[in-house]
Amino acid sequence: MAVTKIHGIKATVDKAIEYICNPDKTDEQIYVSSFACSPETAALDFKYTLDHTNEQISSNGQNRENKAFHLIQAFAPEEVSYDKAHTIGKELADQLLEGKYSYVLTTHIDKGHIHNHLIFCAADNIDHNHYHDCKKSYWKIRKLSDRLCEEHGLSVIHSTEKRGMRYNEWSANQNENSWKANIRKDINQAIKSSSTYDDFIALMNAKGYEMKNTSLDQNSGKYISFRPSGKDRFVRGSAKSLGKNFTKERIKERIENKQERKRMFTRSDNLRQLIDITSDTKFSENTGLKKWASKENLKVAAHTYNLMLSKNIHNFSELNERINVLKEQTQTANRSIVSIEHQLRELSEIIKYAEQYQENKPFNDRYENAKDQDRFLRKYESRIILFAGAERMLQRKGIDPRHMKLEHLRKQYRDLISQKEKLAIQQKSTSADLKELEQIRQNMEEYLQVHPLDQEKPFNPNSTPEL
Structure with a gap:
C-alpha cells in the first residue's frame, strides 16, 4: 500500500532538491535517480525550461507561480524493500510524466516507513507548457501508484468510486x-x-x-x-x-x-455476467431472490446468444479462434506502444539538451575568447554550466552536437506521437472486442453448462437448462 500527496514549489527549488538528495536519507545517494537533468544542476535545468514557457497564464487567469512540483509516495511499514520502492517510484515518474518533464527521484530510508520524493519541473521540455495540477491529475497519480503497487505484490486500498472511501x-x-x-x-x-x-x-x-x-x-x-x-x-x-x-x-x-x-456506449461493452445462483447460499434460502436471479440470467443469456450470432459465431471453436487472434493483436499493439514510449522518452531528453546546447553555445564561445574569463564566468556561469552539461550528455548518447538538426529531431518526435495515438485507438478498440468475446464465452459456458474441453459442437439454444 502506498499513500500519495503532491504540492507545488514556488521558490527554493534548489533547497528542496538538496533536501531530498541528502546522503543520510538516501544511503549515500544510492537511491537517487534523475531524468533530463542532473541532481546537482536540476534547479538550473528547471529554470531554463521555465524561461521558455509559452503558457504563463493558466486557463482560469491565474499566474503560474509553481516552479516545480513535489510528489511524495509513502509505503506501509515493512511492506517493501528499498530497491523495490525506488523501482516503483521510477516507474511512477516515467508513466506519469511520459518522458516530457525533467525530474529528480529519491528514496528515503531513514524513517520507520520507506517513502519516495519526486521533484519535477513545472513545465515540460517539449512544448514548454505547464503541468496542470488539479483533482483529475491527482486521481491519475493515485491510480498509477495503486496499479504499480498491485503489480509489485503490495496491498492497495480499493475504492469502487472515484470520490474515494474512508479509511474506517x-x-x-x-x-x-x-x-x-x-x-x-x-x-x-x-x-x-x-x-x-x-x-x-x-x-x-x-x-x-x-x-x-x-x-x-x-x-x-x-x-x-x-x-x-x-x-x-x-x-x-x-x-x-x-x-x-x-x-x-x-x-x-x-x-x-x-x-x-x-x-x-453503442457497443455491448457492458455485457453482464451471469449471477451465480448455485454457490451463494442466500439464493437457496430466499425463493424470491432466486426467481429474480433466474430471470436476470435468462435475459443475459438471450442477449449473449443474439450478440454471438450477430458476429457470425456458431461454436466454441470459432469463438476461441477469434479470441486468440484479438489477444495477439492486443499484445502486438501493447509492445509497439511501449517501444514508442521508450523512443519518445529518449528523444525528448535529446531535444532538451540540443536546445540547451544551441541556445547557450554563443555564451560558451564568448567565454573561450574572453580576455577576462573569470569575470565573464561570474556573469554567465549558469549559461556556461548548462552548455557544458548539454554537450556532455549529447556526446554520451553518441551524438555530435555540431552536426545535429534540431528541427529534424522535433519532426521525429511528432511522428512518433502520431504513431502512438493511432496504435492507442487500435489497441482500445481491440481490447473492447476481446473483453466482449471473453464475456460471451464465459456466459455461454456457464449457462449451457458446457465443459471448456467440450467446445466443438455448435451452440444450440434449445439445449439451455430449464429455469
Missing part, C-alpha cells in the same frame, strides 16, 4: 465478519443490477432487507436505513455509518450515472 470503511471491509461490510456489498450488487432507484428498493426487499425512510420526498426521514434478515437493529445509510456512497441520494445518483454510461 476500507478497514471494515477487510473484516469478512463485518455485517456492515456485507450490507455495503449487497447495496453495491443491487445498484449494479438496478435501472432505477425503485428497482433498487425492490431488489433490496427481495434480498430480505427491511428498510425505512426510502422515499426521496422531503417529508421522508433524512437517512435511509437497512436491517438485514436476522439482525435486531437498523443501520443508517449515512456518511458516518456506511460511508458517503451509501446515502439514498448518492445511491440514486450512482444508478443514474451507471445508466448514463450505458447509453454512452
Whole structure:
C-alpha cells in the first residue's frame, strides 16, 4: 500500500532538491535517480525550461507561480524493500510524466516507513507548457501508484468510486465478519443490477432487507436505513455509518450515472455476467431472490446468444479462434506502444539538451575568447554550466552536437506521437472486442453448462437448462 500527496514549489527549488538528495536519507545517494537533468544542476535545468514557457497564464487567469512540483509516495511499514520502492517510484515518474518533464527521484530510508520524493519541473521540455495540477491529475497519480503497487505484490486500498472511501470503511471491509461490510456489498450488487432507484428498493426487499425512510420526498426521514434478515437493529445509510456512497441520494445518483454510461456506449461493452445462483447460499434460502436471479440470467443469456450470432459465431471453436487472434493483436499493439514510449522518452531528453546546447553555445564561445574569463564566468556561469552539461550528455548518447538538426529531431518526435495515438485507438478498440468475446464465452459456458474441453459442437439454444 502506498499513500500519495503532491504540492507545488514556488521558490527554493534548489533547497528542496538538496533536501531530498541528502546522503543520510538516501544511503549515500544510492537511491537517487534523475531524468533530463542532473541532481546537482536540476534547479538550473528547471529554470531554463521555465524561461521558455509559452503558457504563463493558466486557463482560469491565474499566474503560474509553481516552479516545480513535489510528489511524495509513502509505503506501509515493512511492506517493501528499498530497491523495490525506488523501482516503483521510477516507474511512477516515467508513466506519469511520459518522458516530457525533467525530474529528480529519491528514496528515503531513514524513517520507520520507506517513502519516495519526486521533484519535477513545472513545465515540460517539449512544448514548454505547464503541468496542470488539479483533482483529475491527482486521481491519475493515485491510480498509477495503486496499479504499480498491485503489480509489485503490495496491498492497495480499493475504492469502487472515484470520490474515494474512508479509511474506517476500507478497514471494515477487510473484516469478512463485518455485517456492515456485507450490507455495503449487497447495496453495491443491487445498484449494479438496478435501472432505477425503485428497482433498487425492490431488489433490496427481495434480498430480505427491511428498510425505512426510502422515499426521496422531503417529508421522508433524512437517512435511509437497512436491517438485514436476522439482525435486531437498523443501520443508517449515512456518511458516518456506511460511508458517503451509501446515502439514498448518492445511491440514486450512482444508478443514474451507471445508466448514463450505458447509453454512452453503442457497443455491448457492458455485457453482464451471469449471477451465480448455485454457490451463494442466500439464493437457496430466499425463493424470491432466486426467481429474480433466474430471470436476470435468462435475459443475459438471450442477449449473449443474439450478440454471438450477430458476429457470425456458431461454436466454441470459432469463438476461441477469434479470441486468440484479438489477444495477439492486443499484445502486438501493447509492445509497439511501449517501444514508442521508450523512443519518445529518449528523444525528448535529446531535444532538451540540443536546445540547451544551441541556445547557450554563443555564451560558451564568448567565454573561450574572453580576455577576462573569470569575470565573464561570474556573469554567465549558469549559461556556461548548462552548455557544458548539454554537450556532455549529447556526446554520451553518441551524438555530435555540431552536426545535429534540431528541427529534424522535433519532426521525429511528432511522428512518433502520431504513431502512438493511432496504435492507442487500435489497441482500445481491440481490447473492447476481446473483453466482449471473453464475456460471451464465459456466459455461454456457464449457462449451457458446457465443459471448456467440450467446445466443438455448435451452440444450440434449445439445449439451455430449464429455469
